[in-house]
Amino acid sequence: MPRQPTLSLVIPAKDEQDNIAALLTEAFTVMRDYPEFEIVLVDDGSNDRTLETARRTAAVLNGNLNAVRHTHSIGQSGALATGIRRARGQWIATMDGDGQNDPADIPALLQKASSVNQQDFCIAGYRRNRKDTPWKRFQSRLANHIRNAFLNDGVPDTGCGLKLFPRATFLKLPWFDHAHRFIPALVKGLGGDIAVVEVNHRPRTAGVSKYNAWNRAWAGIVDMIGVLWLLHRTRVPRIASVAENADEQPITDHA
Numbered sequence: 315m316p317r318q319p320t321l322s323l324v325i326p327a328k329d330e331q332d333n334i335a336a337l338l339t340e341a342f343t344v345m346r347d348y349p350e351f352e353i354v355l356v357d358d359g360s361n362d363r364t365l366e367t368a369r370r371t372a373a374v375l376n377g378n379l380n381a382v383r384h385t386h387s388i389g390q391s392g393a394l395a396t397g398i399r400r401a402r403g404q405w406i407a408t409m410d411g412d413g414q415n416d417p418a419d420i421p422a423l424l425q426k427a428s429s430v431n432q433q434d435f436c437i438a439g440y441r442r443n444r445k446d447t448p449w450k451r452f453q454s455r456l457a458n459h460i461r462n463a464f465l466n467d468g469v470p471d472t473g474c475g476l477k478l479f480p481r482a483t484f485l486k487l488p489w490f491d492h493a494h495r496f497i498p499a500l501v502k503g504l505g506g507d508i509a510v511v512e513v514n515h516r517p518r519t520a521g522v523s524k525y526n527a528w529n530r531a532w533a534g535i536v537d538m539i540g541v542l543w544l545l546h547r548t549r550v551p552r553i554a555s556v557a558e559n560a561d562e563q564p565i566t567d568h569a
Contacts, residue, residue: 327411434506
């Protein structure tokens with residue numbers, strides 16, 4: 315049997331001291347038998363004790379925590395990028411730090427990934443039964459409908475923090491603020507596979523959301539135009555053959 319890829323769970327968090335201990339406890343419990351599992355926590359410039367709480371929790375649980383703190387907040391996409399670049403795992407799972415994503419869904423993402431044959435892929439979570447306000451659910455449905463109409467990424471819920479992909483795939487992607495919402499489209503642009511897994515969603519029990527209707531809508535419109543341009547300009551090479559020695563010239567497919 316091939317060796318199972320190592321896994322890093324990357325969690326961006328800002329001012330989540332009241333949620334992070336329970337979330338880490340759940341994650342370490344769910345993944346206790348997974349080889350070399352680590353959690354990479356990125357404290358995105360919190361004004362509370364998010365980082366200290368996380369470190370204390372990991373120490374009590376004897377969990378493998380790789381923690382870093384930004385001096386000031388740069389947003390969720392920047393925090394994810396920091397965490398993924400620091401991660402040691404071959405595969406990356408991502409999750410929001412507010413406790414609304416359920417770590418118990420990680421094994422389902424891993425199971426789906428094990429059936430993917432492509433080198434590049436993204437397994438995206440789908441929160442069918444969201445535990446948010448009606449207004450927030452309406453905004454999300456509208457944004458996802460518009461995004462999918464333009465980008466055709468095949469994902470009904472790119473705002474879900476639960477995703478799984480190879481670290482090597484992420485490092486091939488262009489990166490910008492709010493890029494985390496476009497990971498499936500960008501991976502598809504590489505020629506990678508996209509799969510969707512229905513996941514649990516839980517109500518926020520502490521803290522406040524970092525997003526509102528204005529920053530979601532404006533950023534989404536601007537970024538979607540940028541992603542459309544990137545996808546239009548992306549060219550994925552397909553290798554027909556490789557030279558066996560220095561005297562041969564490789565033949566490539568320019569289609």
